[in-house]
Amino acid sequence: MSKVEHYEVSDDKLVRKKQTCPKCGDGVFLAEHSNRVSCGKCGYTEFKKKEKPKKEKKVEEAPVPETGAPSLFDE
Numbered sequence: 286m287s288k289v290e291h292y293e294v295s296d297d298k299l300v301r302k303k304q305t306c307p308k309c310g311d312g313v314f315l316a317e318h319s320n321r322v323s324c325g326k327c328g329y330t331e332f333k334k335k336e337k338p339k340k341e342k343k344v345e346e347a348p349v350p351e352t353g354a355p356s357l358f359d360e
């Protein structure tokens with residue numbers, strides 16, 4: 286149970302943590318812009334991707350009515 290809590294906390298930290306420059310390495314953080322992040326040292330720019338909730342899959346397909354009755358359309 287505490288494992289789940291710990292995971293959530295670390296995940297939150299990970300999200301809020303500033304990105305480091307992949308070229309300059311750790312210690313050099315990327316400046317955050319509205320739609321991108323850039324390194325002031327080497328000029329590395331990385332465009333942010335639109336955040337898509339991967340976990341929330343919209344399963345709004347045609348609802349299958351559970352009538353309980355046997356199918357009338359036998360193939």
Ligand SMILES: [Zn+2]
Binds near residue numbers: 307309310324325327
């Ligand atoms: Zn850099």
